[in-house]
Amino acid sequence: MKNQKVFAGIILLGFGFYFYLSQNHLELFKEYITWPSLLIIIGIAFLIQGYKGKNYEVILPGVIFIGFGLHFHVVHKLSIWPNNMGIFLLIISLGFLLQYQKTRNGLFQGMLFLVLSIILLFYDKVIGTIDLLQNGAANFWKYSPIALIVIGLILLVKKK
Numbered sequence: 001m002k003n004q005k006v007f008a009g010i011i012l013l014g015f016g017f018y019f020y021l022s023q024n025h026l027e028l029f030k031e032y033i034t035w036p037s038l039l040i041i042i043g044i045a046f047l048i049q050g051y052k053g054k055n056y057e058v059i060l061p062g063v064i065f066i067g068f069g070l071h072f073h074v075v076h077k078l079s080i081w082p083n084n085m086g087i088f089l090l091i092i093s094l095g096f097l098l099q100y101q102k103t104r105n106g107l108f109q110g111m112l113f114l115v116l117s118i119i120l121l122f123y124d125k126v127i128g129t130i131d132l133l134q135n136g137a138a139n140f141w142k143y144s145p146i147a148l149i150v151i152g153l154i155l156l157v158k159k160k
Helices: 005-024 027-032 035-052 056-074 085-103 107-121 123-157
Strands: none
Touching: 005 035, 035 056, 056 085, 085 107, 107 123
Protein backbone atom coordinates (compact mmCIF):
# COMPACT_ATOMS: atom_id res chain seq x y z
CA MET A 1 0.00 0.00 0.00
CA LYS A 2 1.16 3.48 -0.79
CA ASN A 3 1.54 5.77 2.25
CA GLN A 4 0.31 3.37 4.91
CA LYS A 5 0.17 6.12 7.55
CA VAL A 6 -3.40 6.93 6.57
CA PHE A 7 -4.55 3.31 6.86
CA ALA A 8 -2.71 2.70 10.13
CA GLY A 9 -3.94 5.98 11.61
CA ILE A 10 -7.59 5.23 10.85
CA ILE A 11 -7.28 1.66 12.17
CA LEU A 12 -5.71 2.88 15.43
CA LEU A 13 -8.29 5.66 15.87
CA GLY A 14 -11.21 3.37 15.11
CA PHE A 15 -10.06 0.52 17.31
CA GLY A 16 -9.16 2.98 20.07
CA PHE A 17 -12.70 4.43 20.07
CA TYR A 18 -14.16 0.93 19.87
CA PHE A 19 -12.24 -0.35 22.90
CA TYR A 20 -12.83 2.88 24.83
CA LEU A 21 -16.59 2.56 24.33
CA SER A 22 -16.55 -1.14 25.20
CA GLN A 23 -14.55 -0.58 28.41
CA ASN A 24 -16.76 2.26 29.63
CA HIS A 25 -20.03 0.41 28.97
CA LEU A 26 -21.87 3.42 27.57
CA GLU A 27 -25.51 2.43 27.10
CA LEU A 28 -25.89 4.68 24.05
CA PHE A 29 -23.38 2.65 22.03
CA LYS A 30 -23.89 -0.76 23.66
CA GLU A 31 -25.59 -2.37 20.65
CA TYR A 32 -22.84 -1.16 18.30
CA ILE A 33 -19.91 -2.62 20.24
CA THR A 34 -19.91 -5.88 18.30
CA TRP A 35 -17.62 -7.58 15.81
CA PRO A 36 -19.47 -6.14 12.75
CA SER A 37 -18.41 -2.69 13.97
CA LEU A 38 -14.79 -3.80 13.67
CA LEU A 39 -15.46 -4.79 10.05
CA ILE A 40 -16.87 -1.33 9.39
CA ILE A 41 -13.84 0.35 10.98
CA ILE A 42 -11.47 -1.70 8.80
CA GLY A 43 -13.58 -0.89 5.72
CA ILE A 44 -13.53 2.84 6.48
CA ALA A 45 -9.75 2.68 6.81
CA PHE A 46 -9.48 0.97 3.42
CA LEU A 47 -11.78 3.51 1.76
CA ILE A 48 -9.97 6.51 3.19
CA GLN A 49 -6.66 4.93 2.12
CA GLY A 50 -8.15 4.33 -1.32
CA TYR A 51 -9.51 7.80 -1.93
CA LYS A 52 -7.24 10.05 0.13
CA GLY A 53 -4.07 8.02 -0.43
CA LYS A 54 -4.94 7.53 -4.13
CA ASN A 55 -4.51 3.77 -3.70
CA TYR A 56 -7.65 2.88 -5.63
CA GLU A 57 -7.09 -0.88 -5.54
CA VAL A 58 -8.19 -0.97 -1.88
CA ILE A 59 -11.65 0.43 -2.64
CA LEU A 60 -12.98 -3.08 -3.26
CA PRO A 61 -11.95 -4.53 0.13
CA GLY A 62 -13.14 -1.34 1.83
CA VAL A 63 -16.62 -1.64 0.37
CA ILE A 64 -16.72 -5.37 1.19
CA PHE A 65 -15.75 -4.82 4.84
CA ILE A 66 -18.21 -1.94 5.30
CA GLY A 67 -20.98 -3.73 3.45
CA PHE A 68 -20.61 -6.98 5.35
CA GLY A 69 -20.39 -5.12 8.66
CA LEU A 70 -23.53 -3.12 7.89
CA HIS A 71 -25.32 -6.26 6.74
CA PHE A 72 -24.58 -8.08 10.00
CA HIS A 73 -25.76 -5.05 11.99
CA VAL A 74 -28.99 -4.57 10.05
CA VAL A 75 -30.07 -8.14 9.21
CA HIS A 76 -31.69 -8.80 12.58
CA LYS A 77 -33.08 -5.28 13.03
CA LEU A 78 -34.99 -4.83 9.76
CA SER A 79 -37.41 -7.54 8.73
CA ILE A 80 -37.31 -6.43 5.07
CA TRP A 81 -33.53 -6.78 4.85
CA PRO A 82 -32.61 -9.80 2.69
CA ASN A 83 -30.52 -12.51 4.29
CA ASN A 84 -29.27 -14.59 1.40
CA MET A 85 -26.25 -14.84 -0.86
CA GLY A 86 -27.65 -12.15 -3.15
CA ILE A 87 -26.90 -9.34 -0.68
CA PHE A 88 -23.25 -10.39 -0.42
CA LEU A 89 -22.91 -10.46 -4.20
CA LEU A 90 -24.55 -7.04 -4.38
CA ILE A 91 -21.99 -5.63 -1.93
CA ILE A 92 -19.11 -7.15 -3.92
CA SER A 93 -20.63 -5.77 -7.11
CA LEU A 94 -20.79 -2.29 -5.61
CA GLY A 95 -17.12 -2.59 -4.64
CA PHE A 96 -16.08 -3.56 -8.16
CA LEU A 97 -18.14 -0.75 -9.70
CA LEU A 98 -16.71 1.89 -7.33
CA GLN A 99 -13.20 0.62 -8.03
CA TYR A 100 -13.92 0.71 -11.77
CA GLN A 101 -14.87 4.36 -11.43
CA LYS A 102 -11.26 5.19 -10.46
CA THR A 103 -9.15 2.45 -12.09
CA ARG A 104 -11.16 1.49 -15.18
CA ASN A 105 -10.76 -2.17 -14.10
CA GLY A 106 -13.48 -4.49 -12.87
CA LEU A 107 -16.53 -3.39 -14.87
CA PHE A 108 -17.23 -6.91 -16.18
CA GLN A 109 -16.89 -8.45 -12.71
CA GLY A 110 -19.07 -5.74 -11.19
CA MET A 111 -21.83 -6.20 -13.75
CA LEU A 112 -21.64 -10.00 -13.49
CA PHE A 113 -22.00 -9.90 -9.70
CA LEU A 114 -24.79 -7.33 -10.04
CA VAL A 115 -26.81 -9.56 -12.38
CA LEU A 116 -26.22 -12.62 -10.17
CA SER A 117 -27.25 -10.69 -7.05
CA ILE A 118 -30.46 -9.46 -8.67
CA ILE A 119 -31.32 -13.01 -9.72
CA LEU A 120 -30.66 -14.32 -6.20
CA LEU A 121 -32.41 -11.45 -4.42
CA PHE A 122 -35.53 -11.76 -6.57
CA TYR A 123 -35.40 -15.51 -7.22
CA ASP A 124 -38.83 -16.25 -5.76
CA LYS A 125 -40.46 -13.51 -7.82
CA VAL A 126 -38.67 -14.63 -11.00
CA ILE A 127 -39.76 -18.24 -10.48
CA GLY A 128 -43.32 -17.09 -9.71
CA THR A 129 -43.40 -15.04 -12.92
CA ILE A 130 -42.13 -17.99 -14.96
CA ASP A 131 -44.79 -20.25 -13.43
CA LEU A 132 -47.46 -17.63 -14.18
CA LEU A 133 -46.31 -17.41 -17.79
CA GLN A 134 -46.30 -21.19 -18.14
CA ASN A 135 -49.80 -21.43 -16.64
CA GLY A 136 -50.98 -18.61 -18.89
CA ALA A 137 -49.56 -20.29 -22.00
CA ALA A 138 -51.16 -23.62 -21.02
CA ASN A 139 -54.52 -21.90 -20.49
CA PHE A 140 -54.18 -20.07 -23.80
CA TRP A 141 -53.64 -23.32 -25.71
CA LYS A 142 -56.47 -24.98 -23.80
CA TYR A 143 -58.99 -22.25 -24.60
CA SER A 144 -57.66 -21.04 -27.97
CA PRO A 145 -60.15 -23.06 -30.06
CA ILE A 146 -63.03 -21.43 -28.20
CA ALA A 147 -61.44 -18.00 -28.70
CA LEU A 148 -61.10 -18.65 -32.45
CA ILE A 149 -64.76 -19.69 -32.68
CA VAL A 150 -65.90 -16.57 -30.80
CA ILE A 151 -63.76 -14.24 -32.95
CA GLY A 152 -65.03 -15.96 -36.10
CA LEU A 153 -68.67 -15.54 -35.02
CA ILE A 154 -68.10 -11.87 -34.19
CA LEU A 155 -66.59 -11.26 -37.62
CA LEU A 156 -69.51 -13.03 -39.36
CA VAL A 157 -72.26 -11.30 -37.38
CA LYS A 158 -70.73 -7.83 -37.08
CA LYS A 159 -71.93 -5.33 -39.65
CA LYS A 160 -69.58 -2.87 -41.27
